[in-house]
Amino acid sequence: MGILHYSGEEFEFDDRILTHLQVVISTKLRRKEDFFLSWPVPADRGSGRHAVWIDNGVPIHFFYSGSRHVSINREWLESMIAGAGRASGLLLTDEPSPPS
Template identity: 60%
Template sequence: MGYLKYNSEEFEFDDRTATHLQIAISAKLRRAEHFFLTWEIHHKQGSGRHSIWIDNGVPLHFFYSGSRAASVNRTWLDQLMLTAATPLGMQVGEEPAEKPAVPEED
C-alpha cells in the first residue's frame, strides 16, 4: 500500500492506483487545470467517500511501498482524465480492462 499525501493529510491507495493517479493528476496540473478527486472509502475503513480539491498551490506527495513502478493501463488513465472534466471531478474506481491498442495505418 502507498499513500497520497495532500497538504497535511494522508490517503491510502494501493501502488497501482497511486501510479495512475500520479500520472493523471500531474497531467492536469501541468495544464493548470484544477479539479476534485473523489473515491469511495473501503468498507474495512467504514463507509462513505472522500472528495478533495486538487490545486497547484497545495503540496502533493505520493509514497509507494513497492520498489517497482506499476505498468500503466491507458484505458484507466483515459477514464480518470475524462472524469476530471466533470462537475464531480476525477473518479477513482475499479481498474477497467485495458482496450487493445489500435494498429496505426500506413
Template identity: 55%
Template structure:
C-alpha cells in the same frame, strides 16, 4: 498500500492506483487545471467517499510501498482524465481491463508482445 499526502492529510491507496493518479494529476496540473478527486474509502473503515480539491498551490506527496513501477493501463488513464472534465471531478474507481470491451467483442485485438501466439 502506498500513501497520498495532500494538504496535511494522509490517504492509503494501492500503489497501482497511486501510479495512475500520479500521471493523471500531473497531466491536469501541468495544464493549470484544478479539479476534485474522489474515491471510495476502505470497507473496514466504514466505506464512505473521500473528495479533495486538487490545486497547484497545495503540496502533494505520493509514497509508494513497492519499488517497481507498474505497467500503465491506458483505458484507466483515459477514464480518470475524462472524469476530471466533469463537474464532479476525477473519480478513482476500480481498474478496468486494459482493452476496451468493444475491441474484444469486435475481434480487433492485436497480439501483445510476449503473449502466446505473438510473433517473435
C-alpha cells in the same frame, strides 16, 4: 499500499492506483486544470467517501511502498483524465478488465 500526502492528510492507495493518479494529477496540474478527486471508503474502514480539491497551490507527495514501477493502463488513464474534467470531478473506480 502507497500513500498520497495532500494538504497535511494521508490517504492510502494501492501502488497501482497511486501510479495512475500521479499521472492524472500531474497532467491536469501541468495544464493548470484544478479538479475534485473523490473515492469511496471501504466498509471495513467505516464507509463514506472522500472528496479533495486538487490544485497547484497545495503540496502533494506520492509515497510508494514497492520499488518496482507498474505498467500504465492507457484506457484507464484516459478514462480518469476525462473524468477529472467533469464538474463532479474524478471518481476513482476499479481498473477495467483488459479487452478479451
